[in-house]
Amino acid sequence: MLQIKALRKSFDGFQAVKEANLSVNTGEVVAVIGPNGAGKTTLFNLVSGQIRPDGGSVQFKGEDICGLSPHQLCRKGMSRSFQIVKIFSRMSVFENVQTAVISRMKKTSHLFTPARSIAVKETLSILEAMGLSDKRDRISGLLSHGDQKVLEMAISLGSDPQLLILDEPTAGMSGEETAMAIDLMKRLSRDMGLTILFCEHDVEMVFSFSDRIMVMQQGSTIAQGTPEQIRNDPQVRKAYLGGHD
Amino acid sequence: MELFSGLSFSVLCIQILVGLSKATILFIVASGLTLILGVLRIPNLAHGSLYMIGAFTTYSIATAFSQSSLGFWVALLLAPLIVALIGLIMEQGLFRFLYKRDHLMMLLFTFSFTLVFGDLVKLLWGSDYRSLAVPEIFQGSYTLLGMPFPRYNLFLLLLGPVFAAGLWFLTNRTLLGKISRAAAVDREMVGAVGINVNLVYAAVFVLGCYLAGIGGALVAPTQNISQGMDHSIIIEIFLIVIIGGLGNVWGALLGAVIFGLTDAIGILIAPQFGIVFPYLAVISVLIFRPKGLLKSIW
Amino acid sequence: MIFGVFDKKSLPLVALFLVGLIFLPYAVPRFYIYLTSVILVTGLLATSLNLVLGYGGMYQFHHAVFYGIGAYTTALMLTKTSLPVWFAFASAPVVAAFFGLVIGLICARLSSLHFGMLQISLGSLIWAIVYRWYDFTGGDDGIHGIPVSEAISTTTSAYYFILVITALCLLLMFVIIRSPFGRILQALRDNPERCEAIGVNITRHRIIAMVIAALFAGAAGSLFVTLEGSVFPELLSWTLSLEILIMCLLGGWFTFFGPMLGACLIISLRTFAGNYTEYWTLILGLMMMLTIFFLPKGVFGFINELFRSGSPSQPLEEGSNAAD
Numbered sequence: 001m002l003q004i005k006a007l008r009k010s011f012d013g014f015q016a017v018k019e020a021n022l023s024v025n026t027g028e029v030v031a032v033i034g035p036n037g038a039g040k041t042t043l044f045n046l047v048s049g050q051i052r053p054d055g056g057s058v059q060f061k062g063e064d065i066c067g068l069s070p071h072q073l074c075r076k077g078m079s080r081s082f083q084i085v086k087i088f089s090r091m092s093v094f095e096n097v098q099t100a101v102i103s104r105m106k107k108t109s110h111l112f113t114p115a116r117s118i119a120v121k122e123t124l125s126i127l128e129a130m131g132l133s134d135k136r137d138r139i140s141g142l143l144s145h146g147d148q149k150v151l152e153m154a155i156s157l158g159s160d161p162q163l164l165i166l167d168e169p170t171a172g173m174s175g176e177e178t179a180m181a182i183d184l185m186k187r188l189s190r191d192m193g194l195t196i197l198f199c200e201h202d203v204e205m206v207f208s209f210s211d212r213i214m215v216m217q218q219g220s221t222i223a224q225g226t227p228e229q230i231r232n233d234p235q236v237r238k239a240y241l242g243g244h245d
Numbered sequence: 246m247e248l249f250s251g252l253s254f255s256v257l258c259i260q261i262l263v264g265l266s267k268a269t270i271l272f273i274v275a276s277g278l279t280l281i282l283g284v285l286r287i288p289n290l291a292h293g294s295l296y297m298i299g300a301f302t303t304y305s306i307a308t309a310f311s312q313s314s315l316g317f318w319v320a321l322l323l324a325p326l327i328v329a330l331i332g333l334i335m336e337q338g339l340f341r342f343l344y345k346r347d348h349l350m351m352l353l354f355t356f357s358f359t360l361v362f363g364d365l366v367k368l369l370w371g372s373d374y375r376s377l378a379v380p381e382i383f384q385g386s387y388t389l390l391g392m393p394f395p396r397y398n399l400f401l402l403l404l405g406p407v408f409a410a411g412l413w414f415l416t417n418r419t420l421l422g423k424i425s426r427a428a429a430v431d432r433e434m435v436g437a438v439g440i441n442v443n444l445v446y447a448a449v450f451v452l453g454c455y456l457a458g459i460g461g462a463l464v465a466p467t468q469n470i471s472q473g474m475d476h477s478i479i480i481e482i483f484l485i486v487i488i489g490g491l492g493n494v495w496g497a498l499l500g501a502v503i504f505g506l507t508d509a510i511g512i513l514i515a516p517q518f519g520i521v522f523p524y525l526a527v528i529s530v531l532i533f534r535p536k537g538l539l540k541s542i543w
Numbered sequence: 544m545i546f547g548v549f550d551k552k553s554l555p556l557v558a559l560f561l562v563g564l565i566f567l568p569y570a571v572p573r574f575y576i577y578l579t580s581v582i583l584v585t586g587l588l589a590t591s592l593n594l595v596l597g598y599g600g601m602y603q604f605h606h607a608v609f610y611g612i613g614a615y616t617t618a619l620m621l622t623k624t625s626l627p628v629w630f631a632f633a634s635a636p637v638v639a640a641f642f643g644l645v646i647g648l649i650c651a652r653l654s655s656l657h658f659g660m661l662q663i664s665l666g667s668l669i670w671a672i673v674y675r676w677y678d679f680t681g682g683d684d685g686i687h688g689i690p691v692s693e694a695i696s697t698t699t700s701a702y703y704f705i706l707v708i709t710a711l712c713l714l715l716m717f718v719i720i721r722s723p724f725g726r727i728l729q730a731l732r733d734n735p736e737r738c739e740a741i742g743v744n745i746t747r748h749r750i751i752a753m754v755i756a757a758l759f760a761g762a763a764g765s766l767f768v769t770l771e772g773s774v775f776p777e778l779l780s781w782t783l784s785l786e787i788l789i790m791c792l793l794g795g796w797f798t799f800f801g802p803m804l805g806a807c808l809i810i811s812l813r814t815f816a817g818n819y820t821e822y823w824t825l826i827l828g829l830m831m832m833l834t835i836f837f838l839p840k841g842v843f844g845f846i847n848e849l850f851r852s853g854s855p856s857q858p859l860e861e862g863s864n865a866a867d
Contacts, residue, residue: 048740069739070739070740071739071741071742071743071745074739074740074741074742079740079741080740082736082737086734086740087734088730088734088737088738089734090732090797091733095726098726099726099727099730100742102726102727103727103742103743104742108723108724108743109724109748109751110722110724111718111722112718112719112722113722113723115723155741156741158741159742288656290785343835343836346835348602348655348656353789353835354832354835356785356789356831357789357831357832357835358828359828360827360828360831361824361825361829361832363824364828365825367822368825480663480667483663484660484667487657487664491656517676517677518671518672518676520674520675521671521672524664528664528665528668532649535657535661536657
């Protein structure tokens, strides 16, 4: 579904991403791991169109998508969440998700119909699936951090994506919240058949539920494979797991 | 030598010089604004009011010392200091509590100062306009290319580079300059290495206000000192700062020169629409370089 | 709550207010009818600004330009052409919207302060042209004694005309704010990046928002001509733009009726304080400083907050109604 080849990006002479390679097949859960500053977020920003790469290629469903803007990519079936929570903080939880659904239905230029009656069922079912039903009328900016992260995912789902890109979906969550979030992601992949690409700090969590893992270090891909292969990869052991494994 | 339709070469030259001398004042005022914008991130609309206060104070001091030929020079020394003092009170009394607010709030907050200052000036000086004679040694004109050129304008022309050099020295060669440039880029970092950021902010704000005061003092002998001069200058210097690149002192210089020249030459080309030209120049710059000609630190 | 204090429960309040306005001319002297007309026109202008400012989060720093363009369009149509009167009024919003489109196309790709600044430059250019083009716009004198139709030339009839148009425009804006487009606009304000990530073309929506806001500002401009029978360059001045920004701020820019309240406050202050002192802007300035210092969300916003914290268990949004 997604092929990344030799992707490069530098900022003011600093090579944030040097040589990133990744392939994600339909239905897989793929994780990107690597130490802080390895270029994970930059890689995700490159893929989802927030920034333009200097070189290399990104193919989505067999089509070159380099240089497309985020809203065009969203229309093609790619949706993402952000590491730093980005939600519509003055709106209710319900409206947050509903807005994404409205956008997907291409009704954003409708001027004279009330928004509140559009896509109610669909929005409610997403909220239900994400366990946010009881909070649907809360102002999203006032939610706990953990709930906001879940809401991020819910908004992404509102775009009805085929590929879901999650940037550190459990960052800043408590242990309990993390467990719940992982459970959610498992269900998304299993029940809805979503392809998920995510990056994460928590190595244990990554190994526990990804189908494949890509390891990044200093902007480059150093290994790619199943959790088993990664665990036994000497280079990864040396570079990343070496210290405490 | 006729260029076109009665426009002779010498008229054009003189007009360019007049434009440049006007640019000097614009530059001095705009550099103050851009410093405050760059370091404190305050779009200070009250800057124009401070300039107006500078001009009125200069008038009052100069008339108080009118027996002496030094009246204007005393005023040039004192008036900007008074304006700087007002700036200090503004910054320490109010602005420093509001640094976390968004730009729009700050913009409106500084706008409320323009309303208050406008009325205070009316209260103190009345609504009549004032005029101040050019200081004695700069009265009269030189003859350049057969055209008269006021001596005071020549003085302004020479002052421009002096101020540019002074500001360059201040921002590049002094500790305050280095710290404030660092603070402009990363406020937290400067605070983290143990520098009193608030002090730096106050110093920069006061310096910016001082420059507004100087501008007001220098402009006093060249035009009517009146209510409303705050509004006309603030929009000009804001545009200058924008086309130069927010927070960039050299940008302010470049912007002021562009503004002054297009203004002076525009009047020659189409007298009726003279004031349109600087705006046209600003828009053409912004369409191609929306963040200004030089590096903006925003 | 996001849409202001006037949810379904406060709809009767709005209706009551409207009825009060309809019977106003029977109750008060002519001067107050005139004053209410001024408030309505300016309030309409401020509300149109708030559409992009409060709901869209765009730094619309020079909104008065569209107001002035609307006013001048009507004035020029009435004085220089023999086209029917209704045409002169109908063309004002259209021409203003066209300028909104042009300025929007130039500005919309920029963000925040740069957007505002480029808009100020473009607006100043238009102001400068109007200010100096004596043959066409009357230059700094403006155009006076504009022959407005007989039917709306008395204070009372002009008042009713203004009331009807203003009410219609406000209703339309209210509907737009609650439409999918209005929702996207607010999403843009809250988080442009997220908005783009859910598939919204930010630039296009910003331009549409500017066109709509300019349209209503143009309508307000034509109402100004009805009221005063004259136009002058101050209608496009930056000072007026800032004044209506203050109205939005004072009333509260996250509320629908906030700008109207702000217009009411400022115009009343100007009229009544102006009777006692010529230094009323001093009072206004101090009021603004206090508001910004202590009530950053404006008067309505403040009431809103009070209301919200007073009854946290109450459903905050009409989303819940739809869900039932």
